[in-house]
Amino acid sequence: MEKDSDFRQWDELIPDALGLIFSHLSLQEILTVIPRVCKSWSKAVMGPYCWQEIDIEEWSSRCQPDHLDRMLRILIARSCGSLRKLCVSGLNSDLIFSFIAENAGSLQTLRLPRGEMSDLTVERIAGRFSTITFLDVSYCIKIGSRALEAIGKNCKLLVGLCRNMHPLATAGKPLEDDEAHAIATTMPKLKHLEMAYHLIGTSSVLQILSSCPELEFLDLRGCWSVILDNKFVKENFPKLKVLGPDVVDYFERNDWDECSDFSDASSEYLAWEFMTGGMDDYFDDESFDGMWDDDEASLEELELRFYEGIDEDVEGYGWPPSP
Numbered sequence: 001m002e003k004d005s006d007f008r009q010w011d012e013l014i015p016d017a018l019g020l021i022f023s024h025l026s027l028q029e030i031l032t033v034i035p036r037v038c039k040s041w042s043k044a045v046m047g048p049y050c051w052q053e054i055d056i057e058e059w060s061s062r063c064q065p066d067h068l069d070r071m072l073r074i075l076i077a078r079s080c081g082s083l084r085k086l087c088v089s090g091l092n093s094d095l096i097f098s099f100i101a102e103n104a105g106s107l108q109t110l111r112l113p114r115g116e117m118s119d120l121t122v123e124r125i126a127g128r129f130s131t132i133t134f135l136d137v138s139y140c141i142k143i144g145s146r147a148l149e150a151i152g153k154n155c156k157l158l159v160g161l162c163r164n165m166h167p168l169a170t171a172g173k174p175l176e177d178d179e180a181h182a183i184a185t186t187m188p189k190l191k192h193l194e195m196a197y198h199l200i201g202t203s204s205v206l207q208i209l210s211s212c213p214e215l216e217f218l219d220l221r222g223c224w225s226v227i228l229d230n231k232f233v234k235e236n237f238p239k240l241k242v243l244g245p246d247v248v249d250y251f252e253r254n255d256w257d258e259c260s261d262f263s264d265a266s267s268e269y270l271a272w273e274f275m276t277g278g279m280d281d282y283f284d285d286e287s288f289d290g291m292w293d294d295d296e297a298s299l300e301e302l303e304l305r306f307y308e309g310i311d312e313d314v315e316g317y318g319w320p321p322s323p
Contacts, residue, residue: 027056051079054086057111061089069096076103084108091115101128111136113162122147126154134160138194141169145178152186159214160192167197167222175225180204184211191215196244197222209237220244 030050054075060068068090076083076099084106090113091097097117104110110132122143129135132155137143152158163179176199183193184207193208196219205226209215215237220226221244233242 027059046078048078048080048082051075052082052084052106054079054083054088057087057089057113061114065090065092068092072096073099076100079103081105085110087111089113091117094118094121097121098125101125104128105131107131109134111162112140113138115140116142117147118142119144119146123150126150129155131157133157134192136162138162138164139166139169141165145182148179149182149186152182155187157189158187159189161187161190162194163198164194164196164219165198170197170199170222173199175199175201177201177204180208184208188212189214192217194219195223196220199223199225201225202227209240215240218242221247 030045056068056071056075060071063071068088069092072088073096076086081103083103085108086100087109088111091100092115094117097112097115098121100107100110105128107129108131110129111134113136115137117140119142123146126147129151132151135151135155135158137147148163161183163183179198180195180200181204183190184204188211190212191214193212193215198220200223202225205218205220205223205228208218216239218240220228220242223245226245228242233240
């Protein structure tokens with residue numbers, strides 16, 4: 001046996017195997033380190049194998065709107081229709097939301113907290129999200145019952161919905177049960193529902209409970225007009241866990257946690273920037289031609305900053321925590 005045979009030829013792995021390995025790395029490493037290792041790894045990163053799940057939620061909450069749009073277009077285009085999960089905060093227009101919908105053929109998990117999409121646009125393209133099983137539209141103040149109704153009618157596989165609101169956005173306003181009614185009448189398969197700080201009453205909650213028999217978790221924190229008898233809930237809905245309406249120890253924290261998508265996965269981030277140059281001696285110019293040219297955008301122009309944990313540099317957000 002030759003001596004060289006003791007070393008694994010990582011550059012000879014098939015692209016989908018490389019993509020599976022790279023999926024365990026940070027976004028920074030995938031975009032800036034892996035492409036510069038060798039040509040086969042660079043090719044794998046350019047293909048859909050690394051982009052079936054795109055989570056840029058932490059970064060997107062701090063980036064410039066035009067940077068966010070460009071990054072989404074680049075990464076979603078690379079997924080080539082195989083995108084299964086997308087997490088992004090602060091989507092800033094109906095246009096980029098429509099772009100996501102055009103590439104949502106395989107999408108199962110979609111988290112868009114603080115998005116700026118409108119009722120009209122959601123109604124128009126909700127049919128493109130028919131494969132969605134989990135949706136987060138918390139703090140999206142430009143949508144309402146019309147959008148939720150369209151989602152419920154078109155997303156028949158939906159089992160998880162987050163529709164939390166910011167307490168300052170609802171304080172002092174009258175009850176509005178239209179969103180709860182839309183959920184109750186169009187989303188019978190829900191198992192997980194979050195409606196923290198919603199302006200809903202007890203009757204609306206009971207309508208949801210009677211219409212969603214598979215419901216296992218209901219977040220009602222900050223829904224001060226809701227009064228549920230614990231004995232009644234336990235006897236009639238033994239599988240259901242209700243959180244709230246009381247909010248315990250909320251003001252001891254000044255950060256917020258995203259609503260659950262039934263996953264315990266967490267990430268750590270470091271401050272970083274896209275770097276250019278410094279590797280010209282390693283590869284020829286041709287190996288990098290077109291690498292960052294998707295959608296006429298250039299990734300090296302985008303400054304991405306990730307932060308260690310979620311508790312730092314987020315003072316003033318004040319979003320309510322989720323389980």
